[in-house]
Amino acid sequence: MNYFLHIIIMINIYVILTVSSNLLIGMTNLLSLGQAAFYGIGAYIAVLCLMILHLPLIPTILLVMIVTALFSLLLALPSLRLKGDYFVLATLGFQLIVFTVLYNWVSLTRGPYGVSGIPAPKLFGFIEISGVLPFLILSSILALFTIWIFYKLINSPFGRVLKGVREDEISVLSIGRSVTNYKIMVFVISSAFIGIAGFLYASYVTYIDPTSFTLDESIFILSALLIGGLGNIKGPVVGSIFVIVLPELLRFVGMPNSIAANMRQIIYGLALLLLMRYRPQGIAGVYKVK
Amino acid sequence: MDNGVILKIDDLTKSFTRNIVNVRGEAENERFNIIDKLDLEIVKGKITALIGGNGAGKTTLFNIISQFVNADSGNIEYYHGDETTSLLKLQPDKIYRKGIGRLFQDNHIFLDMTVTENMLIADDNRFGEKPFLSLFKSKKNNEIEKNRIEKMEGIFIKLFGENNEFWEKRNDLARSLSYGQQRLLGLARIFMSKYKIVLLDEPTAGVNPKIINKICAIIRKMPQKDGLTVLLIEHNMKVVENVADWCCFMSDGKITAVGSSKDVIGNPDVRKTYLGI
Amino acid sequence: MFLQLLINGIIMGSVYSLVSLGFALVYNTTRTFHIAYAVLYMFSPYMFLTFYNNLNIGLFPALLISILLTMILSLIIELFVYKPLEKKNSSSTVIMISSIAVTTIVINVIALFYGNETKILNPNISGSLSLGNIIITYTQLTQFVVSVFLIVLFLLLLKFSSLGLKARAMRDSNLLCNIFGMNIEIFRIVLFALSGFFVAIGGFLIAYDVGMDPYVGMPMLLNAVVALIIGGVGKFEGAVIGGFIIGILQSLAVWMFSSSWESAVTFVLLIIFLIFRPQGILGEKQRKV
Numbered sequence: 091m092n093y094f095l096h097i098i099i100m101i102n103i104y105v106i107l108t109v110s111s112n113l114l115i116g117m118t119n120l121l122s123l124g125q126a127a128f129y130g131i132g133a134y135i136a137v138l139c140l141m142i143l144h145l146p147l148i149p150t151i152l153l154v155m156i157v158t159a160l161f162s163l164l165l166a167l168p169s170l171r172l173k174g175d176y177f178v179l180a181t182l183g184f185q186l187i188v189f190t191v192l193y194n195w196v197s198l199t200r201g202p203y204g205v206s207g208i209p210a211p212k213l214f215g216f217i218e219i220s221g222v223l224p225f226l227i228l229s230s231i232l233a234l235f236t237i238w239i240f241y242k243l244i245n246s247p248f249g250r251v252l253k254g255v256r257e258d259e260i261s262v263l264s265i266g267r268s269v270t271n272y273k274i275m276v277f278v279i280s281s282a283f284i285g286i287a288g289f290l291y292a293s294y295v296t297y298i299d300p301t302s303f304t305l306d307e308s309i310f311i312l313s314a315l316l317i318g319g320l321g322n323i324k325g326p327v328v329g330s331i332f333v334i335v336l337p338e339l340l341r342f343v344g345m346p347n348s349i350a351a352n353m354r355q356i357i358y359g360l361a362l363l364l365l366m367r368y369r370p371q372g373i374a375g376v377y378k379v380k
Numbered sequence: 381m382d383n384g385v386i387l388k389i390d391d392l393t394k395s396f397t398r399n400i401v402n403v404r405g406e407a408e409n410e411r412f413n414i415i416d417k418l419d420l421e422i423v424k425g426k427i428t429a430l431i432g433g434n435g436a437g438k439t440t441l442f443n444i445i446s447q448f449v450n451a452d453s454g455n456i457e458y459y460h461g462d463e464t465t466s467l468l469k470l471q472p473d474k475i476y477r478k479g480i481g482r483l484f485q486d487n488h489i490f491l492d493m494t495v496t497e498n499m500l501i502a503d504d505n506r507f508g509e510k511p512f513l514s515l516f517k518s519k520k521n522n523e524i525e526k527n528r529i530e531k532m533e534g535i536f537i538k539l540f541g542e543n544n545e546f547w548e549k550r551n552d553l554a555r556s557l558s559y560g561q562q563r564l565l566g567l568a569r570i571f572m573s574k575y576k577i578v579l580l581d582e583p584t585a586g587v588n589p590k591i592i593n594k595i596c597a598i599i600r601k602m603p604q605k606d607g608l609t610v611l612l613i614e615h616n617m618k619v620v621e622n623v624a625d626w627c628c629f630m631s632d633g634k635i636t637a638v639g640s641s642k643d644v645i646g647n648p649d650v651r652k653t654y655l656g657i
Numbered sequence: 658m659f660l661q662l663l664i665n666g667i668i669m670g671s672v673y674s675l676v677s678l679g680f681a682l683v684y685n686t687t688r689t690f691h692i693a694y695a696v697l698y699m700f701s702p703y704m705f706l707t708f709y710n711n712l713n714i715g716l717f718p719a720l721l722i723s724i725l726l727t728m729i730l731s732l733i734i735e736l737f738v739y740k741p742l743e744k745k746n747s748s749s750t751v752i753m754i755s756s757i758a759v760t761t762i763v764i765n766v767i768a769l770f771y772g773n774e775t776k777i778l779n780p781n782i783s784g785s786l787s788l789g790n791i792i793i794t795y796t797q798l799t800q801f802v803v804s805v806f807l808i809v810l811f812l813l814l815l816k817f818s819s820l821g822l823k824a825r826a827m828r829d830s831n832l833l834c835n836i837f838g839m840n841i842e843i844f845r846i847v848l849f850a851l852s853g854f855f856v857a858i859g860g861f862l863i864a865y866d867v868g869m870d871p872y873v874g875m876p877m878l879l880n881a882v883v884a885l886i887i888g889g890v891g892k893f894e895g896a897v898i899g900g901f902i903i904g905i906l907q908s909l910a911v912w913m914f915s916s917s918w919e920s921a922v923t924f925v926l927l928i929i930f931l932i933f934r935p936q937g938i939l940g941e942k943q944r945k946v
Contacts, residue, residue, distance in 0.1 A: 119750065121750055121753060121754070123757075168928050168931065168932050169928070169931070172931055172935075174749060174750065174753075175690045175749065175753070176886070176931060176935075178690070178753060179879070179882055179883075179886075179927065180927065180928065180931065182875070182878075182879060183879055183883075183920070183923065183924035183927055183928075184924065186875065186876060186879060186920040186924065187920055187921050187924045190917055190918060190920050190921055191921075193917070194915070194917040194918070239515065242515050242518075243511055243515070246508055246511075246515075246521065247500070247501075247506075247507070247508035247509045247521070247525070248508060248509050248510065248511050248513075250493075250497055250500065250501050250509075251501060251509050253490070253493055253497070254490055254493070254501050257490045257491070257492055257493060258488055258489075258490055258491075260448070260484070260488055261484075261488040261489065261490060262473075262501075263448075263472040263473045263476065264446070264472070264476055264481075264482045264484070264488065265476060265501060265502040265569075265573065266473050266474075266476035266477040266504075266573070267473055267506075267509070268471070268473045269473070275510075275511055279511060304872075305872075305875055306761075306764075306872075309757060309760075309761050312754075312757070313758075313761075316754065349769055352765040352766075352768050352769040353765075353769070355761050355762075355764075355765040356761070356762050356765045356766060356769075358758075358761065359758040359759070359760075359761035359762035359765070360758070360762060362754060362755070362757075362758035362761075363738065363755055363758045363759070363762075366742070366747070366751050366754055366755045366758070367741065367742065367745075367755075370751060379748070379750055379751050379754065
């Protein structure tokens, strides 16, 4: 039973990751390889809040969102003026740098040794959230909250301008909307929520190290999003379920753990190749990657 | 300004580099001035046509006014209300916000969005376009969306008549419209915002005669709306005669003839160089 | 001390230039953002590992096979991934995502067969020669000589054959090339083969020195592309200049901080150039619209 609950918690975390990334990649066509960097920043800031500042649950979440958003501004401001290829490159560089810092600045992050014994977040300062069932509730609430927020954003005049930016930036400029400002807003909002996923991961697993936040992880999140589909809420949710459940199925079929991780990535890589070729809107998305 | 000038272009120069093959058969870069010390005054409230051969630099001039392209030297002064603004070095979206609208040669509407979305996105009321307002003030947001849709309906009726196809097709993708209808949609979109001057780049190119007439009718209506100034690039002389009070002929990067449409089109140099007559 | 760092940087930079040229061969001409290039860099030393260390074939035959296999992989990627997408007129985003997918597949296949740990190709410590206070290992000497040789050869090829003209023509317009009778498909094959050739040698030269793991491709890709950007996109000479600059700056940074901060140097350089001089050192300003 705990096993199934654990799966759902992981799905919730990835729903938050993919629904947020969709705003960037699916609504505004900004391909980014830096999601894992913000995921990691969120996780480590959560550690700071829980272990050093001893903040209760809600201030922790807020602080994680704010700090992750600030970091994303640091990346967004210089790189959003760049055209497609160069923007991806800048996010790649950012991802590599964040990993380098997390891995090598041992005095700050304990580097490759990781941080263990992350304490349970306390709601209102005294209700401890630890163990599978409480985290199932917490992660589901946060996931549903994320879905609600992004659903409203996508289906608002704001979302309409984003669709315009995705379709034709010149046209958007010609009706007096600043494309760059919208890209910055999208980047900051999606990064803030990716930070929440980082908080959930850190406080649930109670141990983090930099190897969970590599470029590989960015590509994994991207795969989940693209396989599920872009442009709506259903796509990212379907994609998250797909990428979390499939490896478990593989395990049932008897694939040894040691090769499972690599096989998983290979399967997703192949799925992506086929999708890009034959079905760019993914399983359940509405936007065909153009 | 009192003499009714809305746009004053002074000594504008823009050069491009192009790759050519020289006499020795080698590849070389040649610098040439697509716009060469151009002077032009656009009078408020009139429809002015800009004519000239292909590659004469007309679209580049529009791109410089909209600041998609930077000029090398010169100035463009924009007189609006009590203010004067130099357009050079402003970002394109600011140019449009100051009241300068644009229709592009290659249309640039959102093909994969619906007709309604195409119109609503161009509304000059931007409520709800900042991310969190739509979350917190959803009642007001819904009201304003309703107003926008009514505004769109009104524009369609005014431009195209009571039972127009645009209102019927309002939830269809713009891609499903014919090319002529897309062009009309691009024009209709301009009416969602309050502009002071609009730049129309070959509005009738590639459309059938029936739509050309519709487009002419729309353009003729424009100055009646708060004295909207129109500057239009056209290759179709019938349209120019039909619609434009004033005409400028551009060649070799300069304006070489200015006057009423009849005069300019009748000018022997213009006829020889451009019309080939 | 400074001179030693400079020499180290120049030598490393020569290999970076070589690798960057391989990327430029594809990007400058076909405008494909060839992210999968990262795995080609890593693939060649792993092939060498298989044939030389594991199957005990002689050094030069093993090297030749590695280079050949890498070139073949490069062609496979072009023919089975990029070409069909180009035919469908797919956007650069779709092509980029497909390139990323290929990267993931190859990295994980290699990791599956060889494991994630760093592998060493040459367990011996290389001898060295000293010029005054400067020490240059024989490995470094090989890196420098081979890289510079290939770079010079390429630049000469560029100047004296039709390669340069064709490359520039392709960048400007595929349609025009077709009209003038240039066979684009065959030319693309030549480009990808040559690109694979350069990166195979570059990958081997560095892996022989410091070893490799399945993930070394990406940081090197960053180096290669940033070298291209710094030097000036669209110009092959730019890639060469950029490679040397990155090599030298990284060498100095490694002394000041530590070797793990190399990527940081490259990234900061990238941001500085993209903000202040996006056309690179040799480039010209481009039209925006």
